[in-house]
Amino acid sequence: MAEIVANKLTDIGPPKYDEMWPEVIKKNYGKWLYHEILEPGVLVHVSETGDKVWSLRCAATRLMTTMHLENICKIADQFGGGFFRFTTRNNVEFIIDDESKLEPLKKALADNGQLPLGGTGASVTNIVHTQGWVHCHTPAIDASGVVKAVMDELFDYFNSHKLPAQVRISLACCLNMCGAVHCSDISILGVHRKPPVIEHSHLDKMCEIPTTIAACPTAAIKPAKVDDFKSVAVNADRCMFCGNCYTMCPAMPLADAEGDGIALWVGGKVSNSKSMPMFSKLAVPYIPNEPPRWPTTVDTIKKIVEVYAGDAMKYERVGEWAQRIGWEKFFEKTGIEFSHHHIDDYRFAATTWRTSTQFKW
Amino acid sequence: MAKLHDTPMLDELEKGPWPSFVTDIKKLAEAGNEPCADLLGQLELSYKDKEGHWKHGGIVGVLGYGGGVIGRYSDVPELFPGVEHFHTLRVNQPASKFYKTERLREVTEIWDRRGSGMLNMHGSTGDMVLLGAFTEELEPIFAELTQKGWDLGGSGSALRTPSCCVGKARCEYACIDTQDICYNLTMEFQDEMHRPAWPYKFKFKVDGCPNCCVASLARSDCAIIGTWRDDIRIDQEKVAAYVAGDIAANGGGHGLDDKVDIKADVIDLCPTGCMFYEDGKLTINNAECTRCMHCINVMPQALRPGLDKGASILIGAKAPILDGAQMGSLIIPFIKMEEPYDEFKEFVEKMWDWWDENGKNRERIGECIQRLGLSAFIEACDLDPIPQMVKEPRSNPYIFYKEDEVPGGFERDISDYRKKHAR
Ligand code: HEM
Ligand code: HEM
Ligand code: HEM
Ligand code: HEM
Ligand code: SF4
Ligand code: SF4
Ligand code: SF4
Ligand code: SF4
Numbered sequence: 001m002a003e004i005v006a007n008k009l010t011d012i013g014p015p016k017y018d019e020m021w022p023e024v025i026k027k028n029y030g031k032w033l034y035h036e037i038l039e040p041g042v043l044v045h046v047s048e049t050g051d052k053v054w055s056l057r058c059a060a061t062r063l064m065t066t067m068h069l070e071n072i073c074k075i076a077d078q079f080g081g082g083f084f085r086f087t088t089r090n091n092v093e094f095i096i097d098d099e100s101k102l103e104p105l106k107k108a109l110a111d112n113g114q115l116p117l118g119g120t121g122a123s124v125t126n127i128v129h130t131q132g133w134v135h136c137h138t139p140a141i142d143a144s145g146v147v148k149a150v151m152d153e154l155f156d157y158f159n160s161h162k163l164p165a166q167v168r169i170s171l172a173c174c175l176n177m178c179g180a181v182h183c184s185d186i187s188i189l190g191v192h193r194k195p196p197v198i199e200h201s202h203l204d205k206m207c208e209i210p211t212t213i214a215a216c217p218t219a220a221i222k223p224a225k226v227d228d229f230k231s232v233a234v235n236a237d238r239c240m241f242c243g244n245c246y247t248m249c250p251a252m253p254l255a256d257a258e259g260d261g262i263a264l265w266v267g268g269k270v271s272n273s274k275s276m277p278m279f280s281k282l283a284v285p286y287i288p289n290e291p292p293r294w295p296t297t298v299d300t301i302k303k304i305v306e307v308y309a310g311d312a313m314k315y316e317r318v319g320e321w322a323q324r325i326g327w328e329k330f331f332e333k334t335g336i337e338f339s340h341h342h343i344d345d346y347r348f349a350a351t352t353w354r355t356s357t358q359f360k361w
Numbered sequence: 362m363a364k365l366h367d368t369p370m371l372d373e374l375e376k377g378p379w380p381s382f383v384t385d386i387k388k389l390a391e392a393g394n395e396p397c398a399d400l401l402g403q404l405e406l407s408y409k410d411k412e413g414h415w416k417h418g419g420i421v422g423v424l425g426y427g428g429g430v431i432g433r434y435s436d437v438p439e440l441f442p443g444v445e446h447f448h449t450l451r452v453n454q455p456a457s458k459f460y461k462t463e464r465l466r467e468v469t470e471i472w473d474r475r476g477s478g479m480l481n482m483h484g485s486t487g488d489m490v491l492l493g494a495f496t497e498e499l500e501p502i503f504a505e506l507t508q509k510g511w512d513l514g515g516s517g518s519a520l521r522t523p524s525c526c527v528g529k530a531r532c533e534y535a536c537i538d539t540q541d542i543c544y545n546l547t548m549e550f551q552d553e554m555h556r557p558a559w560p561y562k563f564k565f566k567v568d569g570c571p572n573c574c575v576a577s578l579a580r581s582d583c584a585i586i587g588t589w590r591d592d593i594r595i596d597q598e599k600v601a602a603y604v605a606g607d608i609a610a611n612g613g614g615h616g617l618d619d620k621v622d623i624k625a626d627v628i629d630l631c632p633t634g635c636m637f638y639e640d641g642k643l644t645i646n647n648a649e650c651t652r653c654m655h656c657i658n659v660m661p662q663a664l665r666p667g668l669d670k671g672a673s674i675l676i677g678a679k680a681p682i683l684d685g686a687q688m689g690s691l692i693i694p695f696i697k698m699e700e701p702y703d704e705f706k707e708f709v710e711k712m713w714d715w716w717d718e719n720g721k722n723r724e725r726i727g728e729c730i731q732r733l734g735l736s737a738f739i740e741a742c743d744l745d746p747i748p749q750m751v752k753e754p755r756s757n758p759y760i761f762y763k764e765d766e767v768p769g770g771f772e773r774d775i776s777d778y779r780k781k782h783a784r
Contacts, residue, residue, distance in 0.1 A: 011512070
């Protein structure tokens with residue numbers, strides 16, 4: 001082992017991208033003319049050279065084992081000349097340059113059972129998400145389980161093209177938002193609702209008090225002496241439950257079965273198409289954690305998608321739809337309750353208040 | 362042999378049409394993999410408790426690098442010894458995530474032998490995330506990976522692994538060579554990636570066109586987005602074919618039977634009202650077009666981006682902590698992106714120097730710009746203010762002037778004033 005480590009290299013960077021390309025991609029790089037989606041999950045791209053490639057997009061769980069990855073590799077070996085790729089949204093794409101392989105590949109995917117086709121066009125594609133209870137230390141919710149439950153329910157929208165436009169869903173398990181979910185048509189966000197509980201008897205031993213205080217974005221933490229222990233106090237009115245203190249100081253955990261849960265946000269987009277990119281806005285401030293299948297969250301998302309599907313105009317994204325009909329109508333049509341939590345009270349809040357006599361009943 | 366735990370709640374996640382991570386991990390656990398078995402055990406406990414069971418990882422890593430590894434320990438190791446240590450390694454993905462199976466197997470072989478066999482394809486930044494290693498395995502894994510030609514990605518207050526969309530490899534919309542830009546920046550800035558030396562993290566993401574499939578303008582401090590400055594290319598015969606219903610709308614995105622209604626779907630939805638369809642001919646007033654991509658998306662066979670291609674650069678996107686989320690702000694409307702990208706890199710160095718000098722600890726560049734002002738930032742980057750940088754000019758009257766902007770400066774003599782104005 002010492003020998004292995006002694007031979008290590010550094011700063012070599014990733015393998016160069018073109019090593020990973022099948023011949024047809026190499027040959028047609030930058031020459032693509034147009035694409036067409038033949039059916040949900042099946043794209044064909046046509047090149048100036050006359051070449052065509054077929055891409056079969058399949059759902060994947062972002063969290064997977066080497067065993068599943070090996071199954072994917074075997075399919076790629078058999079049909080794709082030993083090449084395949086992942087999309088930004090955690091889908092797998094098999095790429096072939098020979099139309100006669102299309103049906104056999106589709107059959108192989110169906111036989112595998114864990115690689116359903118879809119995620120193209122006006123669909124709900126795979127959810128981008130973070131770690132949740134599988135790996136991170138500050139999550140308010142699980143990630144993979146919520147994603148599975150939501151996508152099971154929306155599966156019908158994954159392998160079809162029946163929505164007004166594409167619907168992008170994402171999930172982050174705390175408000176640090178490693179997945180940057182703040183610009184999605186629908187985002188699922190884990191939220192804590194209680195300030196950290198402080199273990200005064202151990203805090204000074206486990207944590208460096210000045211760095212702990214400095215970690216708090218809202219300056220809610222102050223040094224304090226409690227029962228002769230050097231410790232800290234948290235001003236609950238200022239705490240926004242972000243967990244940064246816990247990252248610095250394990251004696252200040254936030255997680256709490258009753259406090260934690262899900263907030264839903266809607267109407268964000270990153271594409272520049274038609275309207276400018278927009279942030280997602282609060283739809284539901286809190287839904288309790290309901291493992292293993294989070295039924296209230298799943299039902300609420302389904303409801304939003306269905307109301308949008310029935311009411312929006314063609315090509316209209318969720319946010320464009322809500323803006324056109326007005327947010328007051330969004331709440332009416334979806335039946336989601338509006339509360340004081342929906343009214344912004346953080347910095348720049350006033351920019352979101354209505355400064356006009358124009359509104360709808 | 363791995364001890365399998367009862368997981369009645371997780372078993373519920375084996376039902377339904379979507380692929381199940383539980384089924385997948387269970388199979389490897391049943392094949393004898395202890396971390397897989399114990400991960401499911403601990404996750405089941407989290408489902409019961411509605412609370413996670415990981416401790417913050419402390420400082421773990423590999424010698425010579427300041428990042429690439431995230432430490433993690435179980436807080437119930439006596440129950441689940443297989444995941445007592447559960448550190449992750451971020452492995453730098455090949456640009457736009459094409460894989461040759463033979464090369465990918467180099468990674469999975471090492472990971473099966475020395476790690477948990479579980480991974481994320483991919484983490485939110487773009488890396489492959491190898492999920493769950495014991496501390497003593499980190500150095501050997503790193504050494505074996507680099508010997509096979511794979512390197513770690515960034516973490517901490519460093520350059521994070523750049524990522525890009527599929528680009529020219531398979532997308533006709535790509536206006537820039539996203540993969541080469543991504544690779545080139547990754548190689549150029551290896552030191553910045555592996556040795557954190559900044560106020561906070563910094564991300565590059567590269568999108569080939571304004572559709573922004575890697576969400577660069579929402580998810581990266583520096584978004585490089587392909588665009589063009591000349592005219593959209595129009596193939597009038599194909600326009601006619603779309604109008605006649607011979608070609609499906611939106612690249613088949615609403616089904617192959619879906620036809621283009623040229624007025625409702627294209628002309629009327631153009632956000633700038635710059636498209637006209639008269640006497641069977643489509644015209645675009647390109648001077649008014651904001652290159653939003655909508656019309657091209659709806660009729661990809663008839664319309665193509667122009668030929669004078671380059672990128673728009675937007676700086677400062679970040680997630681909400683602390684002043685709320687920010688999207689990138691347009692700093693350079695158009696820059697040619699041609700290998701070796703010197704002009705762009707010069708800009709990057711100026712930007713980093715300014716941030717390095719002015720950024721507070723844990724302050725992203727977007728927040729730093731917000732605190733000190735866009736004007737200060739563009740001045741540091743030697744850029745001139747232009748109206749393209751803002752949605753609208755200021756509406757508050759608090760205009761700051763520097764002394765040298767006002768004739769005579771700020772120093773005045775009150776007695777001069779009093780000569781003209783009685784007390
Ligand atoms: C009208 C808007 C959009 C259109 C017409 C569009 C079009 C496309 C096309 C043609 C592709 C296939 C590229 C290829 O693999 O050959 C693609 C891929 C993709 N799109 Fe979009 N897109 C749009 C908006 C978005 C938005 C808003 C997002 C993200 C929030 C997004 C995320 C993706 C992702 C993740 C991929 C896969 C890219 C990859 O594999 O790296 N798209 N899109
Ligand atoms: C103050 C804000 C943030 C904090 C405190 C934070 C903290 C963390 C922590 C503790 C992890 C480890 C998760 C694990 O156990 O694997 C993590 C992972 C990660 N973070 Fe963040 N994060 C922040 C913001 C962000 C943002 C804004 C992004 C992306 C735009 C991001 C991207 C990632 C990625 C890609 C990972 C890898 C794991 C994954 O993909 O799930 N983080 N972050
Ligand atoms: C460039 C900065 C501004 C200047 C020079 C300016 C100047 C003026 C002047 C001279 C008046 C007329 C006062 C009068 O009746 O004698 C006025 C009225 C007013 N301004 Fe401004 N103002 C400025 C910015 C603003 C801003 C930022 C707001 C609100 C957001 C605002 C809101 C109003 C209102 C409400 C009135 C009175 C109502 C009305 O006459 O319609 N002004 N302003
Ligand atoms: C710091 C900046 C400002 C100062 C020092 C200031 C000062 C004054 C003073 C001294 C007067 C009384 C003038 C007189 O009657 O002789 C006045 C009137 C007025 N100011 Fe301002 N003002 C400021 C900004 C504004 C702004 C931004 C607005 C618009 C929102 C505004 C709107 C008005 C209006 C409408 C009047 C007339 C009130 C009336 O005739 O009843 N002022 N201001
Ligand atoms: S979003 Fe929060 S809980 Fe989830 S991985 Fe990131 S830091 Fe951890
Ligand atoms: S959770 Fe966040 S806001 Fe609350 S005390 Fe901790 S660091 Fe401060
Ligand atoms: S960002 Fe543009 S060029 Fe890149 S994959 Fe998406 S549509 Fe294609
Ligand atoms: S790209 Fe957008 S703004 Fe330009 S002509 Fe097409 S629809 Fe109009």
